[in-house]
Amino acid sequence: MEIFEFISYKDILDILGVSAIVYAVLYFLRITRGIQILKGLLLITVVWVVALLLDLKAVSTIFEKFWTVGLFSLVVIFQPEIRKTLSRLGQATKLSTSSSVEERMVERIVRACSFMSERQIGALIVIERNQDLEPILEGCIRLDAIVSVELLITLFDPLAPLHDGAVVIKGDRIAYASCVLPLSKSPDIPKKYGTRHRAGLGISEESDAVAVIVSEETGEISVAVGGKLHRNLDPENLKLLLLKELGVSKALSNYLPSIDRLHPPKAKGD
Structure with a gap:
């Protein structure tokens, strides 16, 4: 197929890397409180898009500020889960006893x-x-x-x-x-x-x-x-x-x- 002529092994690795990241994020959300929070963020995003389409400047400005503060808030909310995930990723492999x-x-x-x-x-x-x-x-x-x-x-x-x-x-x-x-x-x-x-x-x-x-x-x-x-x-x-x-x-x-x-x-x- 002609499409494979334009895809290199780097592109395949890139796609696999993105897929792995998306899977990891979705898995993290599934095992934590993230699904409920994700639903709330999607609702806020829809309201923001509607505000942009209707050119509601005051509402749009509020939502723009919200995203800046929201990123820091998510880190605080998910602090226990993030610590747990990072500790498991960074765990050292030890020599087991007999x-x-x-x-x-x-x-x-x-x-x-x-x-x-x-x-x-x-x-x-x-x-x-x-x-x-x-x-x-x-x-x-x-x-x-x-x-x-x-x-x-x-x-x-x-x-x-x-x-x-x-x-x-x-x-x-x-x-x-x-x-x-x-x-x-x-x-x-x-x-x-x-x-x-x-x-x-x-x-x-x-x-x-x-x-x-x-x-x-x-x-x-x-x-x-x-x-x-x-x-x-x-x-x-x-x-x-x-x-x-x-x-x-x-x-x-x-x-x-x-x-x-x-x-x-x-x-x-x-």
Whole structure:
């Protein structure tokens, strides 16, 4: 066809680049509050065009000033979403620890959570994956300690000075304790869940981290990942889910007959 004689590879790359940008913008709008705001902007644009066609100078001038201020307003409105998107785009790829080390770490986390669940000791354990969590953590106490059952239980003991907050694990080390996490603003969280569950969901929404939550009121074990909450996990299901999310495929293969148990039934009344 003759049209291809006038199109170079640079033009194709240019078209693909524009398509990627448009797709990214539309996807960003879809997963945020942008669709509602976009509808409002389209309505304002229509009114502005009509004002220009009818030569309404005062109205046209107001709308011209509005666009200048509007750009700064959009940055303020979308600040949380922009920060989240940029942090994910800029996340560093890290060297993962060996499967055997991760399996031992998971085993220790499960044992500690099982102990605390039986005694209704509240806990929030965040496991960092690819995305660096430091930019979104606040008030942390640096530890750099080996992950052990005894230390995890001690950190969340109600009488311990560091129990109020999250423990963050980097690789096979407990990096921080008593961390303040961003809270989820999702309206879908059941009212029976408090700050600890909102913080676990919040960090899973802001990053690719996995958050293990033990309820102080009921002893229920939950895992927040990707903005979703897996509830009512027994120790075996907790181990399966953590192995799956951390990509410990070799260890996970030993539990394939029970893989369907990764989706436990909902609690009564939920």
